[in-house]
Amino acid sequence: MAFVIAFYLAFAVLAALALWRAAVPERLAVALFAAAALLSYLSLPTVRADAPQVLIRLLLIDLAVLAGLVVLAIRYGRRWCIIAAAFQIVSTLAHFGRVIDPAMDLDVYAIMESASSIPQLVLLAAAIWRHPRRPQRSSPGS
Numbered sequence: 001m002a003f004v005i006a007f008y009l010a011f012a013v014l015a016a017l018a019l020w021r022a023a024v025p026e027r028l029a030v031a032l033f034a035a036a037a038l039l040s041y042l043s044l045p046t047v048r049a050d051a052p053q054v055l056i057r058l059l060l061i062d063l064a065v066l067a068g069l070v071v072l073a074i075r076y077g078r079r080w081c082i083i084a085a086a087f088q089i090v091s092t093l094a095h096f097g098r099v100i101d102p103a104m105d106l107d108v109y110a111i112m113e114s115a116s117s118i119p120q121l122v123l124l125a126a127a128i129w130r131h132p133r134r135p136q137r138s139s140p141g142s
Helices: 002-021 024-043 052-076 079-100 106-114 117-133
Strands: none
Touching: 002 024, 002 117, 024 052, 024 079, 024 117, 052 079, 079 106, 079 117
8 A cells, every 4th residue: 555655646746747847748648647547546446346347447548548658659759658658558468368367366467457657657757857858849849
């Protein structure tokens, strides 16, 4: 539980930094991650978190995050978005693994499903830190 609290505190700090000093792509990524976290939390029922409906909802949320990161990478040309999307594939594949094999150990599933979170947070932090140091370009969101 302490890990989850520390993760959300770190995310809150990064979100505030992104709003304060980051470019459009980083701000959009923060909004994407925040929406995914909120929707994931709302998707979890009070009983049977492994119910098929929950797995499908979480799969759809992770697919949406993956699509959003790909769009950001294409639209703004940010390498960190490409890497974040690659990490997101791991989380998305965890859902497919669970759907294919419902007997998959829940701890393994939880680790795979959340495996991309920390690296994505680190990538976002690096992108926010690097923004003022980026050479100015004429493209949107530079």
